[in-house]
Amino acid sequence: MAERKPIKGITKDRTEKLIADTLAEMPEKAQKKRAPHLGANEPTASTCAVKSNKKVVPGVMSQRGCAYAGAKGVVWGPIRDMVHISHGPIGCGVYSWGTRRNLMQGVPGVTCFPMDFTSDFQERDIVYGGDPKLDKLLDEANELFPLAKGFSVLSECPVGLIGDDINAVTKKKEKEFDKLVVPCNCEGFRGVSQSLGHHISNDSIRDFIIGKFEFKEEAGPYDVALIGDYNIGGDVWAAKPILEEIGLNVKSVWTGDGEVEKIAATHTVKLNLIHCYRSMNYMCKVMEEKWGIPWLEYNFFGPTKIEESLRAIAEQFDDTIKDNVEKVIKKYRPEMDAVLNEYKPRLEGKTAMLFVGGLRPRHTVGAYEDLGIEITGSGYEFAHQDDYDRTAPEMAKNTLIYDDVSEFELEKFVEEFKPDLIGSGIKEKYVFQKAGIPFRQMHSWDYSGPYHGYEGFKVFARDIDMAINSPTWDLVKSPF
Amino acid sequence: MSAETAVKFVTPTPEKEIERVKKWINTEDYKEKNFARTSLVINPAHACQPLGAQMVATAFEGSLPFVHGSQGCASYFRSTFNRHYREPAAATCDAMTEDGAVFGGQNNLFEGLENAYALYKPKMMPVYTTCMPEVIGDDLTAFIRNAKQKGLIPEDLPTPYANTPSFNGTHIHGYDVMLKSILQDLTEGQSVEGKCTGKLNIIPGFDGNVGNLREYKRICDLMEIPYTMLADTSDVFDSGCDGEYKLYAGGTKLEDAAESINGKATVSLQKYASTQTMKWIESEFTGQKAVLPMPFGVKKTDELILKLAELFDKPVPEQLKKERALAVDAMTDAHQYLHGKKFAVFGDPDYVIGIVSFLLEMGARPWHVLVSRATKKIKKELDALLETSVYGEGCTAYINKDLWHMRSLLVTDPVDGMIGDTHGKWAARDAGIPLFRIGFPIIDRVNLHRTPVIGYQGAINMLTMIANKFLDIKDETCEDQWFEMMR
Numbered sequence: 001m002a003e004r005k006p007i008k009g010i011t012k013d014r015t016e017k018l019i020a021d022t023l024a025e026m027p028e029k030a031q032k033k034r035a036p037h038l039g040a041n042e043p044t045a046s047t048c049a050v051k052s053n054k055k056v057v058p059g060v061m062s063q064r065g066c067a068y069a070g071a072k073g074v075v076w077g078p079i080r081d082m083v084h085i086s087h088g089p090i091g092c093g094v095y096s097w098g099t100r101r102n103l104m105q106g107v108p109g110v111t112c113f114p115m116d117f118t119s120d121f122q123e124r125d126i127v128y129g130g131d132p133k134l135d136k137l138l139d140e141a142n143e144l145f146p147l148a149k150g151f152s153v154l155s156e157c158p159v160g161l162i163g164d165d166i167n168a169v170t171k172k173k174e175k176e177f178d179k180l181v182v183p184c185n186c187e188g189f190r191g192v193s194q195s196l197g198h199h200i201s202n203d204s205i206r207d208f209i210i211g212k213f214e215f216k217e218e219a220g221p222y223d224v225a226l227i228g229d230y231n232i233g234g235d236v237w238a239a240k241p242i243l244e245e246i247g248l249n250v251k252s253v254w255t256g257d258g259e260v261e262k263i264a265a266t267h268t269v270k271l272n273l274i275h276c277y278r279s280m281n282y283m284c285k286v287m288e289e290k291w292g293i294p295w296l297e298y299n300f301f302g303p304t305k306i307e308e309s310l311r312a313i314a315e316q317f318d319d320t321i322k323d324n325v326e327k328v329i330k331k332y333r334p335e336m337d338a339v340l341n342e343y344k345p346r347l348e349g350k351t352a353m354l355f356v357g358g359l360r361p362r363h364t365v366g367a368y369e370d371l372g373i374e375i376t377g378s379g380y381e382f383a384h385q386d387d388y389d390r391t392a393p394e395m396a397k398n399t400l401i402y403d404d405v406s407e408f409e410l411e412k413f414v415e416e417f418k419p420d421l422i423g424s425g426i427k428e429k430y431v432f433q434k435a436g437i438p439f440r441q442m443h444s445w446d447y448s449g450p451y452h453g454y455e456g457f458k459v460f461a462r463d464i465d466m467a468i469n470s471p472t473w474d475l476v477k478s479p480f
Numbered sequence: 481m482s483a484e485t486a487v488k489f490v491t492p493t494p495e496k497e498i499e500r501v502k503k504w505i506n507t508e509d510y511k512e513k514n515f516a517r518t519s520l521v522i523n524p525a526h527a528c529q530p531l532g533a534q535m536v537a538t539a540f541e542g543s544l545p546f547v548h549g550s551q552g553c554a555s556y557f558r559s560t561f562n563r564h565y566r567e568p569a570a571a572t573c574d575a576m577t578e579d580g581a582v583f584g585g586q587n588n589l590f591e592g593l594e595n596a597y598a599l600y601k602p603k604m605m606p607v608y609t610t611c612m613p614e615v616i617g618d619d620l621t622a623f624i625r626n627a628k629q630k631g632l633i634p635e636d637l638p639t640p641y642a643n644t645p646s647f648n649g650t651h652i653h654g655y656d657v658m659l660k661s662i663l664q665d666l667t668e669g670q671s672v673e674g675k676c677t678g679k680l681n682i683i684p685g686f687d688g689n690v691g692n693l694r695e696y697k698r699i700c701d702l703m704e705i706p707y708t709m710l711a712d713t714s715d716v717f718d719s720g721c722d723g724e725y726k727l728y729a730g731g732t733k734l735e736d737a738a739e740s741i742n743g744k745a746t747v748s749l750q751k752y753a754s755t756q757t758m759k760w761i762e763s764e765f766t767g768q769k770a771v772l773p774m775p776f777g778v779k780k781t782d783e784l785i786l787k788l789a790e791l792f793d794k795p796v797p798e799q800l801k802k803e804r805a806l807a808v809d810a811m812t813d814a815h816q817y818l819h820g821k822k823f824a825v826f827g828d829p830d831y832v833i834g835i836v837s838f839l840l841e842m843g844a845r846p847w848h849v850l851v852s853r854a855t856k857k858i859k860k861e862l863d864a865l866l867e868t869s870v871y872g873e874g875c876t877a878y879i880n881k882d883l884w885h886m887r888s889l890l891v892t893d894p895v896d897g898m899i900g901d902t903h904g905k906w907a908a909r910d911a912g913i914p915l916f917r918i919g920f921p922i923i924d925r926v927n928l929h930r931t932p933v934i935g936y937q938g939a940i941n942m943l944t945m946i947a948n949k950f951l952d953i954k955d956e957t958c959e960d961q962w963f964e965m966m967r
Contacts, residue, residue: 030595056551056575058592060599064575066552089611089646090521091528095556097903099563099923108906110501111493115884115906120521121647126615137520144514144522147493147501157550158647161581161615188550189577189612216489261490407570408599411725426559430568434725476723 048388060406066188070197080104088156150180160187193382202282213264228276231256233449278358302367348372511888522884525852528646529654533608542603549610564921607641614645640665685750688920691932776834807936817947822895
C-alpha cells in the first residue's frame with residue numbers, strides 16, 4: 001500500500017507539542033500513565049508506538065464501557081433467536097436495551113427477542129446467592145418463549161463477587177431443556193474495557209456452541225461465514241447480498257441478525273470473512289486451529305476498500321468467483337461514481353477526526369478519503385496493539401493517534417486541529433456540536449445506516465455531506 | 481459420541497409453529513402464565529439507583545458527578561442522559577477493576593478524585609456508587625476523608641456521597657439519597673436562628689422534562705415568589721448552541737443551596753422521589769414544608785398554586801387565573817376526543833399518579849396503570865385516586881409488574897392509547913395503539929423533554945398531543961366515505 005500524502009499543516013512538531021501541552025495540565029501520575037497512549041503517526045513503523053488495552057486512568061472521563069457491554073451489546077445481543085438474560089441488578093439490561101441498533105428479522109417475542117430479560121437482583125439475591133433465581137427464571141423464559149433456540153446468561157458485576165456458579169445452573173438447564181443454555185462470565189469489572197467481554201463471549205461460543213450443530217445440506221466449495229458484522233442500521237443486509245452476488249454461499253452471520261444454530265454449524269464452512277477483527281478474531285483463530293478454516297479480513301466501507309476486499313476474497317477461490325467479482329465491481333462502479341460526483345465536490349479538502357470502538361477508526365478511513373476528506377486524528381476506545389499496527393499505514397504521517405482518549409484530551413486536540421467533522425460516540429456528540437463542530441455518531445450511524453457495502457456508501461456519503469454542510473451550522477454565530 | 485453430545489441439524493422453526501405461538505402470546509392462557517412469573521423480569525420500566533443520583537449530582541452549579549465503581553456503569557448513565565436530552569452529560573468514574581474487587585476501591589477513588597479535580601476544576605464532586613463497591617463494602621466516609629487528608633483534593637471541596645446499590649430500589653431512590661446528601665453537606669453549619677431568606681425551596685424530583693422545571697419557575701415568577709430550585713437540571717440538560725461548550729452549563733448555585741436551610745418554605749413535587757430528603761428537611765430546615773402531588777392537570781395545579789399563595793401570603797395573579805381559564809377552555813372544547821377513551825399508563829409513581837389524575841379530569845379511563853417497582857403504599861394511593869371518579873371504575877393499578885405484563889394486558893383487554901416513556905413502543909405497536917411519550921427516557925422523538933406537561937400549560941400540551949394523534953389516526957385509517965373536512 002502506498003503511503004498517504006502528508007496532510008498540509010500536520011507536522012511532527014505540531015502534533016508532539018499538542019500532546020505535550022495537553023499532558024502538562026494533568027497530575028504527574030496521570031501524565032505518566034497517559035503519555036504512552038498518545039503519539040504522532042509513523043505509517044512505515046513495523047509496530048505502532050501507541051500503547052493500548054491498559055486500565056482506564058481513574059477520574060479522567062474515559063468513554064469506555066465494560067466487559068458486560070462488550071458481551072451483551074456487541075456479541076450476544078444481535079443473535080436474534082436466543083433469549084439473552086442480563087443476570088444481576090436491573091440497570092445493565094435497561095441501559096443496553098435497544099441502544100445499539102443491531103436490527104433483526106423475526107416476530108418480536110416469538111422468534112426474535114429485541115427485549116430486556118433480567119433477574120433484577122434484590123438484596124436477598126446478593127446475600128443468599130442468585131443461582132436458585134436463575135434456575136427458576138430460565139424455566140419461566142423457556143415456558144413463555146418456547147421458540148427461542150437457546151438462552152445466554154450474561155453475568156453482571158455482583159454475580160462474580162458473591163461466588164455464584166452460573167455454569168452449574170446453565171449446564172443443568174441445558175440438559176433439562178435440550179436447548180442451548182450458555183453461561184458468559186462477563187462481569188463489568190473484568191478487564192479494562194468492552195474488549196474482554198468480546199473475548200469472554202468468543203470463549204463461551206467456543207466452549208458451549210460451536211460444533212453442536214451441522215447444516216442438513218452438503219457443504220459446498222463456496223460456503224463462507226460473515227464474521228464481525230453486527231447489522232448496525234442494517235449493515236448485514238447491505239453486505240451479505242454482495243457476497244452472494246459474487247457467488248459465495250453465506251452460511252452464517254456472526255452475529256448481526258444472527259441465528260444461533262447456524263453459528264453453531266460454522267465449523268463446516270470453507271472460509272471465514274471477518275469485518276470486525278477486534279471483537280471476533282478469537283473465534284476465527286479457534287476455527288482455524290481446530291477445523292483448518294482460513295480467515296480473511298475485509299473492509300466494506302467505501303468503494304475503494306470494497307473493490308480491494310472483493311479482489312482479495314476472489315483470490316481465495318476459483319475463476320468463477322474471480323469473474324463474478326470483476327462483473328460486480330463493473331456493475332456498481334457507475335453507481336459509486338454518481339455518488340462521488342454528487343458529494344465529493346462539496347467535501348474535498350475537509351478534515352475529520354475519529355474516535356470509535358475497535359475497528360472503525362481505521363476501517364472507515366478509506367470511505368472518508370473516497371469523498372476527499374482527510375483524517376487528521378484517530379483512535380480507539382478499546383483496541384489492542386494489533387489494531388494500532390493495522391492503523392498506522394492507513395493514516396498520513398504525523399497525524400494524531402490517541403488511545404482511550406479522555407474528554408479533556410479530545411477537546412484539546414479538536415481545539416488545535418479544528419476538524420470539519422468528528423466521527424465518534426453519543427457521549428462526545430453534544431460536547432462538540434455545542435462548539436459548532438459537525439458530528440456523526442460512528443457507533444450507531446447516528447440512527448441512520450446501513451454504512452456497509454455499496455448501498456451503505458450511498459447513505460454514508462449523504463450523511464457526511466449532510467453533517468458538514470447543514471445550513472444550521474451557519475446560525476451558531478449570533479449577530480449580537 | 482454419546483447421545484447427549486450428538487450433533488444436531490440446523491432446523492428452521494416451522495411456519496405453523498410460529499403462527500401458533502404468535503397467536504398464543506395474545507391469549508388469556510398466556511397472560512395467566514405470564515403473570516405467574518416470580519423470577520424473570522422482562523422489559524422493566526425502571527432503572528437503577530445511581531442513574532437518579534447522577535441526575536441530582538449534575539444539577540448544581542460547577543458540580544461534577546463522580547461514579548465510584550465500574551467504568552461501564554458511568555458510560556451507561558451518561559449515554560442514557562445524552563440520548564434523552566440530546567445534550568452532553570459529563571461524569572467521571574474511578575474505574576474499579578478486578579484488583580479493586582480484591583483490595584477495595586480506595587486507591588481508585590484517590591487517583592480519580594485527584595485527576596478529576598485537576599482536569600475539570602469542579603466546585604463540588606458528589607460521589608455515588610455502583611454495585612461493585614456496594615457488594616465488597618467500601619467505606620466511602622473513610623476513603624473520602626483520607627483523600628482530603630492526603631491533599632489530593634482541597635479540604636473545603638464539597639464531596640457529598642451516597643450509597644446507591646442497584647440491587648435495591650430504583651433510580652428515584654438514588655435521586656432521593658443523593659439529594660439528601662448534597663443538601664446535608666452544603667447546609668452544614670448554615671442554619672441561623674431567626675434568619676429567613678424569604679425564599680421557597682422547590683424540589684422537582686426525578687423529572688426528565690426540563691420544560692416542567694422551567695414551568696415551575698415561571699409560576700413562581702408570576703406569583704412574585706423568590707425561589708431556589710433544589711437540583712435544577714434545566715440549564716444543565718438544555719443549554720444553547722453558541723459555539724462554545726460549557727462543561728458546567730447551569731444548575732442550582734451552591735450558596736443558594738447552602739442558604740436553603742433558612743428558607744421560608746420547602747415544597748417537594750415528587751413525594752416518592754424525595755421521601756428521605758423531605759424527612760430530613762422536616763427536622764432540619766426552618767420554614768414550612770409541604771409535599772404536593774406533581775401538578776398534572778387542572779386540579780393538581782390549583783393545589784400547587786393555592787399552597788404557594790398560602791405559604792407566601794400572596795394573591796393568585798391575574799395571569800395565572802387567565803391561564804387556568806385557557807386550560808379549562810381547551811379541555812372543555814376538546815373533551816369529546818378523550819372522553820371515555822381507555823389508556824394504559826406506566827412510569828415512575830409520581831408521574832403515573834399525575835397522569836391518571838389528568839385523564840380522570842378529561843373523562844378518560846386510565847384502564848391499565850402500572851408502576852414497575854413500587855410499594856403497597858403507592859398501590860393504595862393509585863386505588864384511592866381511581867375511586868375518586870366514575871371514570872376510574874373498572875380500572876386497575878398494578879405494581880411490581882413489567883412491560884411484558886403490560887403487553888399481555890393490552891392484547892387481552894385492549895385500550896385506545898398508552899402513556900409512558902420510549903420503552904413502551906414495542907407493546908404499543910403489538911397492540912396497534914399510539915404511545916404518548918411522557919416520562920423518562922424519551923430516546924426516539926425530539927424536543928419532548930422541552931415541552932412541559934405540568935401546570936395549566938402542560939395540561940394543554942398533553943391534550944393537544946393526545947387529541948390530535950387520535951384525529952390523525954382517524955384521518956389516516958378511515959375509509960374514503962368517512963374522510964371529511966372537519967373533525
